[in-house]
Amino acid sequence: MAVVGPLSRIARLGRNICQNHRLIFNKISQRRGIASCIDPSHGLSDEQKEFQKVAFDFAANEMSPHMAEWDQKEVFPVETMRKAAQLGFGGIYVQPDVGGSGLSRLDTSIIFEALSTGCASTTAYISIHNMCAWMIDTFGNVDQREKFCPDLCSMEKFASYCLTEPGSGSDAASLLTSAQKKGDHYILNGSKAFISGGGDTDVYVVMCRTGGKGPKGISCLVVEKGTPGLSFGKKEKKVGWNSQPTRAVIFEDCAVPVANRLGEEGQGFSIAMKGLNGGRINIASCSLGAAHACVLLARDHLLVRKQFGETLANSQFLQFKLAEMATKLVTSRLLVRDAATALQQNRSDAVTLCSMAKLFATDECFNICNQALQMHGGYGYLKDYAVQQFVRDIRVHQILEGTNEVMRMIISRNLLTES
CATH class of the missing domain: 1.10.540.10 (Acyl-CoA dehydrogenase/oxidase, N-terminal domain)
Known part of the structure; x- marks a missing residue:
């Protein structure tokens, strides 16, 4: 049934706004x-x-x-x-x-x-x-x-990082996945949760327990897809991060060659944490990109959207909000880049700075994207608009690679233990 009268004009206006938004986003992506x-x-x-x-x-x-x-x-x-x-x-x-x-x-x-x-x-x-x-x-x-x-x-093969378990998230050192050495193989049993790429990737870097309780009993094994005893849970339905599958990774008497162990027995937790220091910089950087795109999307929306007879860009309240967004973006970027430099130089403050960067950038960049969505009004809640996807995709950055609560623990511990 054809839409007629005022409704047809509204429908055309909506389509035009969506089309203009796509053009704006493509231009932003190219600049x-x-x-x-x-x-x-x-x-x-x-x-x-x-x-x-x-x-x-x-x-x-x-x-x-x-x-x-x-x-x-x-x-x-x-x-x-x-x-x-x-x-x-x-x-x-x-x-x-x-x-x-x-x-x-x-x-x-x-x-x-x-x-x-x-x-x-x-x-x-x-x-x-x-x-x-x-x-x-x-x-x-x-x-x-x-x-x-x-x-x-070359990405001929893809990799997944396997640390988190159903019962050990932030308390990663309490993981239970076990690896018992038998001859020239480890027999791996247990499961990992929330694994990015799980089931679709080829190489799994797995933290498992080869010794006693605590971090010193953990080792790191590289498990290849197709190994007997390796299986996967159902594909998780997520709020965001939908371009990457997430599944549980399950080990049932999974025989992994001793030759696939990284480092010595007991070094796995240290290897995992050193990987995560860089991972925190990486995920903070991903938040920066989303926030940068959203600042520009919001800016361009304010310049073209009219309410009460004038563009939203003439509202001092929204001008101030946009200024705050830009300031938080640049501040986050400077902190992330400083932490990246510290990690490269293996400075004594690198771990704490990585935690600060991850905490601050992922929190503030999410707030930037969320504010950009708010500036779009009802249009920001439509899936025709990229701003809502950035909001959904980077929300999880405040949780993974160590929750932001754990980042606060790392930072405060450094402050309270230094003399």
Whole structure:
């Protein structure tokens, strides 16, 4: 039945607004700074600006046009990620001799921030994959590095990080998944929860208990898909992060070669935590990209949307809100980049700064995206508008890679124990 009269005009107006929004978002995805005060290229070297541009262009051309579809259809965009790997984004801070790009933590943060303007969910998975590849590169022996890293860096194979269990989230050192050594294999039993990529990925970096209670009884095994005894739970239905599957990973008398152990027995928890220090920078960087996109979306919406006879940009209240959003974005970016530099330099304050960066950036960037949605009014709640997806996708960043409550514990413990 055709819509007629005033309703048809309203329907056309709605379609035009949605179409204009898509055009605005595509333009935003193709531009790095627009307003110089929030330009993410400030302070970067010429080389960093070049690969930042490559990442922004990839986000605009290969990710943002498909972001909504990946979310709604829950597509794991394997081929797109392999295209990203061709640009060096599959093993950004893995050493070049096994196929990595050999870049710094700061370089990595810059890249993930740029990619997230195109799709925060997909970029977040790429960041987890990079963390796993780095762990194998850093703590694996020559054979392990040569076996796993090249395929991970090319994203011919994908990796998942397996630490969290149904009964041990923030208290990761209490994990129960066991690995009993029998001859030249470990017999693995237990399960992991909320595993990004679970079931669709090829390599699982698993923390398991080979010794007594506590962190010193934990070891790290690399489990390959297809190993007998490895299975997966149902695909979880999530609020966001829908371009990456999430499942439980289950081990039932799963025989894993001793040759697949990273480091020595008892070093697993230390390996896991060192991986997470970088992971916290990575996920904070993904939040930066989403917030950057949302500031620009909100800015452009205020310039074109009219209420009470004038554009929303003329409202001093909204001007002040936009100013606060921009200030929090730049503040978050500076903190994340400082923490990335500290981690690269192996400074004594690196762990605390990584926790500060993750806490502050993921909280404030979520608030920025949420405020951008509010500025869009009812339109912001429609799935035709990218702003709602950024809100849904980065909400979980305040939970994973160590909850923000745990980040507060790490920071306060550092303050209270230093003399």
